[in-house]
Amino acid sequence: MLNEMNLELATQLHLSHVEDSMPNGPNERGSVAVTGEEIAPTRGGESELAKFASRKDRALASIVLAVDPSLLYLVGNPENPVEIWRKLADQFEKKTWATRLDLQRKLHSLRLRDGRSAQEHIKSMIELFDSLSVAGETVKDEDRVVYLLASLPDSYSVLVTALEANKEVPKLETVIERLLHYCGVVASYSPTLTEHPLP
Numbered sequence: 001m002l003n004e005m006n007l008e009l010a011t012q013l014h015l016s017h018v019e020d021s022m023p024n025g026p027n028e029r030g031s032v033a034v035t036g037e038e039i040a041p042t043r044g045g046e047s048e049l050a051k052f053a054s055r056k057d058r059a060l061a062s063i064v065l066a067v068d069p070s071l072l073y074l075v076g077n078p079e080n081p082v083e084i085w086r087k088l089a090d091q092f093e094k095k096t097w098a099t100r101l102d103l104q105r106k107l108h109s110l111r112l113r114d115g116r117s118a119q120e121h122i123k124s125m126i127e128l129f130d131s132l133s134v135a136g137e138t139v140k141d142e143d144r145v146v147y148l149l150a151s152l153p154d155s156y157s158v159l160v161t162a163l164e165a166n167k168e169v170p171k172l173e174t175v176i177e178r179l180l181h182y183c184g185v186v187a188s189y190s191p192t193l194t195e196h197p198l199p
Helices: 004-021 045-065 069-074 081-109 118-134 141-150 154-164 172-189
Strands: none
Touching: 045 081, 069 081, 081 118, 118 141, 118 172, 141 172, 154 172
16 A cells, blocks of 8 residues: 555655755745646756756655555556656545544544553554544644543543643643553552552
8 A cells, every 4th residue: 555654754855855956945936846836947057957857856756665566556657746646646645534534433432441551552542643643633632631531441530530630731741651650550459450449
């Protein structure tokens, strides 16, 4: 499948190449080759034409390298980065909303069960946050805290209540630290979280 993260990185690399080479910065006309906004210069001589061709070649190479070899048939004989980009967008962007929907479903249904590893649960949740960011839907830090606390079972009510006492939403790092510390304290009383809740 198309590696969305590599494709995003390739785009950023291309845009940085373009911005670095434009004398008046990224807002000058013709700064984005992949979207077709950049056109071959009609003045400036062979030097400007060579720069344009170099940017075009870098954009093309970046896009092609970001595509899985099994999908190179989609790009055909790559010559124009604009045409390649549009082909890939037509093929994959229409599925982006479905990807976000699937990730949101997984995020809302993710629950930590009593006796399971809190560390693995946190890892799974962070991976979903990262996947949503790649799909174009960034989850705010405050919302990440809410999702994490809402995913905890009733046996963590003491911890959740203590964190809710804060006037402001605590930082995610603080919540994770408190959560893992809480698990360590409870584990010292019992191998499971439900048999001997924290007094």
